[in-house]
Amino acid sequence: xxxxLFKLIWNKKGAHSLLIIEIWASFLVxxxxxxxxxxxLKNYLRPLGFQxxxxxNIELSANQxxxxxxxxLERVLKRVRxxxxxxxxxxxxxxxxxxANQIGxxxxxxxISTGGDFYYTDDQFxxxxxxPLTLGRWFSHTDRASKYQPVVxxxxxxxxxxxxxxxxxxxxxxxxxATVQVVGVVDxxxxxxxxxxxxxxxxxxxxxxxxxxxxxxxxxxxxxxxxFEARMVREIAAMVPGWGIEVGYLKExxxxxxxxxxxPVVIFLVICGFLLVNVALGLFGILNLxxxxxxxxxxxxxxxxxxxxxxxxxxxxxxxxxxxxxxLLGLIFAIQFPIMNVFDLNSDIYIMAIGAxxxxxxxxxxxxxxxxxxxxxxIHPATALHEE
Amino acid sequence: MLSxxxxxxxxxxxxxxxxxxxxxxxxxxxxxxxxxLTSFLDxxxxxxxxxxxxxxxxxxALVLQTDSSQTTMSSGPASFEFLKKYAKSLKTPERxxxxxNFSFSNTYVHGKRIKLNTKYTDADFWxxxxxxxxxxxxxxxxxxxxxxHVVVIxxxxxxxxxxxxxxxxxxxxxIESIRYRVVGVIKGSPPTRVYTYSDVYFxxxxxxxxxxxxGVRGRYVAMVLAKSAADxxxxxxxxxxxxxxxxxxxxxxxxxxxxxxxxxxSFFDHFLNTFVRSDAQKLIFYSVAALVVLMIMGLPAINLxxxxxxxxxxxxxxxxxxxxxxxxxxxxxxxxxxxNIFITFIGGTFALALSVLIIYLINSSGWIAHAxxxxxxxxxxxxxxVCLAFGLLSGVLPALRMSRLKVVDALKA
Numbered sequence: 001x002x003x004x005l006f007k008l009i010w011n012k013k014g015a016h017s018l019l020i021i022e023i024w025a026s027f028l029v030x031x032x033x034x035x036x037x038x039x040x041l042k043n044y045l046r047p048l049g050f051q052x053x054x055x056x057n058i059e060l061s062a063n064q065x066x067x068x069x070x071x072x073l074e075r076v077l078k079r080v081r082x083x084x085x086x087x088x089x090x091x092x093x094x095x096x097x098x099x100a101n102q103i104g105x106x107x108x109x110x111x112i113s114t115g116g117d118f119y120y121t122d123d124q125f126x127x128x129x130x131x132p133l134t135l136g137r138w139f140s141h142t143d144r145a146s147k148y149q150p151v152v153x154x155x156x157x158x159x160x161x162x163x164x165x166x167x168x169x170x171x172x173x174x175x176x177x178a179t180v181q182v183v184g185v186v187d188x189x190x191x192x193x194x195x196x197x198x199x200x201x202x203x204x205x206x207x208x209x210x211x212x213x214x215x216x217x218x219x220x221x222x223x224x225x226x227x228f229e230a231r232m233v234r235e236i237a238a239m240v241p242g243w244g245i246e247v248g249y250l251k252e253x254x255x256x257x258x259x260x261x262x263x264p265v266v267i268f269l270v271i272c273g274f275l276l277v278n279v280a281l282g283l284f285g286i287l288n289l290x291x292x293x294x295x296x297x298x299x300x301x302x303x304x305x306x307x308x309x310x311x312x313x314x315x316x317x318x319x320x321x322x323x324x325x326x327x328l329l330g331l332i333f334a335i336q337f338p339i340m341n342v343f344d345l346n347s348d349i350y351i352m353a354i355g356a357x358x359x360x361x362x363x364x365x366x367x368x369x370x371x372x373x374x375x376x377x378x379i380h381p382a383t384a385l386h387e388e
Numbered sequence: 389m390l391s392x393x394x395x396x397x398x399x400x401x402x403x404x405x406x407x408x409x410x411x412x413x414x415x416x417x418x419x420x421x422x423x424x425l426t427s428f429l430d431x432x433x434x435x436x437x438x439x440x441x442x443x444x445x446x447x448x449a450l451v452l453q454t455d456s457s458q459t460t461m462s463s464g465p466a467s468f469e470f471l472k473k474y475a476k477s478l479k480t481p482e483r484x485x486x487x488x489n490f491s492f493s494n495t496y497v498h499g500k501r502i503k504l505n506t507k508y509t510d511a512d513f514w515x516x517x518x519x520x521x522x523x524x525x526x527x528x529x530x531x532x533x534x535x536x537h538v539v540v541i542x543x544x545x546x547x548x549x550x551x552x553x554x555x556x557x558x559x560x561x562x563i564e565s566i567r568y569r570v571v572g573v574i575k576g577s578p579p580t581r582v583y584t585y586s587d588v589y590f591x592x593x594x595x596x597x598x599x600x601x602x603g604v605r606g607r608y609v610a611m612v613l614a615k616s617a618a619d620x621x622x623x624x625x626x627x628x629x630x631x632x633x634x635x636x637x638x639x640x641x642x643x644x645x646x647x648x649x650x651x652x653x654s655f656f657d658h659f660l661n662t663f664v665r666s667d668a669q670k671l672i673f674y675s676v677a678a679l680v681v682l683m684i685m686g687l688p689a690i691n692l693x694x695x696x697x698x699x700x701x702x703x704x705x706x707x708x709x710x711x712x713x714x715x716x717x718x719x720x721x722x723x724x725x726x727x728n729i730f731i732t733f734i735g736g737t738f739a740l741a742l743s744v745l746i747i748y749l750i751n752s753s754g755w756i757a758h759a760x761x762x763x764x765x766x767x768x769x770x771x772x773x774v775c776l777a778f779g780l781l782s783g784v785l786p787a788l789r790m791s792r793l794k795v796v797d798a799l800k801a
Contacts, residue, residue: 018690018693018694018697019694021690022687022690022691022694025683025686025687025690026687028683029683029687059492061596063596063598064598064600064601225499226496226499226500226501227496227499229494229496229501230496230499230501233494233496233564233565234565237564237565238565242595242596243596244491244493244564244596245564246491246492246493246494247494247501248492248503271421271684274417274421275683275684275687275688277413278413278414278417278418278687278688278691279687279691281409281410281413281414281691282410282414282690282691282692282694282695284410285406285407285410285694285695285698286694286695286698288406289698289699289701289702290698293701293702
């Protein structure tokens with residue numbers, strides 16, 4: 001039966017070539033859009049790993065001031081911590097949660113080396129953003145005296161570097177050729193928001209009186225408002241004249257980040273949806289006409305004793321064969337993506353996208369062929385043969 | 389004759405409302421998507437308020453330091469000093485303005501926080517751009533020389549900080565604990581014009597502008613206004629000449645990054661250069677863009693061809709009858725061409741209406757603040773032409789085949 005269908009389609013390959021191109025192109029469009037959606041969705045489904053409600057980010061910039069910046073920063077931090085409204089405050093590098101900044105470096109252990117995001121913070125950081133540790137502990141002041149600087153890593157890095165070994169106490173090399181010691185592991189930390197993938201991360205302690213990492217994350221008590229913020233900014237401005245002070249709420253910056261990811265996805269979805277509806281309608285129209293033109297053939301088959309189901313089945317089978325031809329053609333292109341690791345995405349994302357695109361294409365062609373073939377199969381053999 | 393063909397066309401369209409719908413849907417939606425897309429690109433890249441002179445402007449916004457093999461690089465905006473020395477001194481342009489990339493600040497009024505985008509500019513900024521002043525005037529060279537605390541604000545900030553519509557020239561605004569006198573209020577621009585968008589504009593001698601920073605890199609951008617678009621290559625040549633003569637000693641990290649790349653680019657080239665550095669990458673970018681357009685245009689076009697071919701074949705008997713009554717092949721072809729033009733124009737009208745609606749919705753939704761998307765009629769006409777071409781291709785070819793058919797065969801079908 002299937003061989004027969006293939007022969008039928010192959011014989012009319014010229015007439016069908018446009019249909020094949022159409023299905024092939026739709027498959028590629030679908031594949032691209034689905035890969036993007038699956039990538040984002042997979043990331044979205046993983047937790048952020050920290051709490052951002054009531055957390056503010058104070059960005060300080062010393063501008064022209066170059067005298068004792070580290071000491072001044074420390075004084076500001078102390079002042080911020082002294083407020084009643086502030087629960088916890090922590091110094092951090094510019095890549096605070098939901099900011100667009102990124103600090104990338106390499107980490108190596110024995111002969112495995114990988115890249116990761118680096119965050120320079122202090123002893124209060126994990127508590128300020130309520131990030132739980134799964135192993136070990138967060139670093140503290142007393143670690144400054146130890147031989148190796150302490151770092152906390154995330155699970156993604158642990159799996160890359162240590163596999164089944166216990167990472168605690170292990171010495172790793174970071175890119176500036178310093179050796180640091182792992183003291184703790186956190187589960188996940190997606191600092192650039194929900195749509196970021198879970199990539200290796202290293203938290204390193206800022207030096208004493210460090211002048212470079214001039215962000216302060218502040219966890220405020222619930223119900224704290226802009227009046228306190230205005231007062232705090234005024235008082236900090238008085239402490240460090242000439243400095244830039246900017247306060248942002250993590251909640252707002254998160255909404256901003258989401259917008260950056262979602263808007264392009266929505267635009268692509270709309271365009272893809274429009275293309276697919278267009279293709280589906282076109283397919284439906286063409287199949288309708290083609291099947292209507294084969295009335296005499298249907299009549300003959302019905303007269304020879306074929307059931308309605310069999311006639312419908314034949315037409316569905318034909319369109320499936322056609323779709324399979326096109327999909328095979330499309331697969332030749334699509335399979336390059338996971339093989340050549342294009343855009344550095346995991347190959348399973350591409351494979352899932354290919355699978356999903358195939359399912360959607362079969363669904364569309366089945367839907368488009370179903371109605372006309374049902375209608376055709378109901379033709380009474382006598383009427384169909386009479387027309388001939 | 390013509391009206392007769394139109395009548396036939398109309399009747400044919402009505403006979404199969406479903407196929408008419410498919411064809412119209414394809415034509416009008418393809419055109420709509422194309423038009424909204426181009427209007428968006430036009431919004432991003434063409435000359436619009438307040439960068440109304442973009443067509444004759446060059447942007448110097450990126451200083452790239454790299455080694456000779458371009459494996460490691462470090463890049464960012466330039467410093468004020470650098471631009472003053474090498475851009476402001478250009479002879480060919482009409483004017484050169486130096487201003488900072490936007491930075492952020494907050495201001496507080498009645499227990500409420502207003503987030504601000506801030507920008508530090510020179511006096512030429514107001515001559516290079518086409519900002520419209522609702523009241524007051526821009527700050528000038530005197531304000532700058534005296535380092536006065538004056539600002540120009542947008543209407544949106546005026547409404548939020550003072551009272552909606554109030555006259556505020558001469559009033560004071562408190563930003564980061566410093567009082568600034570408002571000298572002018574401008575009509576705000578959409579944030580998509582990243583170089584000129586801001587809520588507050590300060591003279592570059594205001595506190596915290598960091599304009600005294602030495603070195604090559606900083607946070608400043610230069611916009612070079614040519615007398616006419618034809619002067620742009622000459623300005624670029626002059627600027628490149630300036631850059632080539634920078635002594636090595638003036639470039640920090642010149643050991644690690646011996647190559648300094650600074651270009652004065654038109655807005656689009658500049659935009660492209662931030663993504664793609666080499667010609668090979670540019671090629672990839674263009675091919676991806678072409679592929680996307682091909683998909684958007686190509687799929688509906690194939691569809692149109694498919695549907696049209698089927699439709700014409702269905703009308704074999706009609707053609708047979710007409711031929712039997714002596715219609716020449718030319719007349720038949722003419723009829724199909726008229727029919728295709730007819731349906732394409734109906735689709736085009738729908739598309740125009742739809743695009744106007746969508747663009748209106750985007751403009752008024754606040755999705756982009758102060759959005760000013762407009763319909764680009766050149767693009768509209770081009771896309772109508774493309775649709776016509778496909779319509780003719782898909783209608784005329786089968787019709788031609790049909791018209792050559794023997795009457796007997798045609799009538800039999």
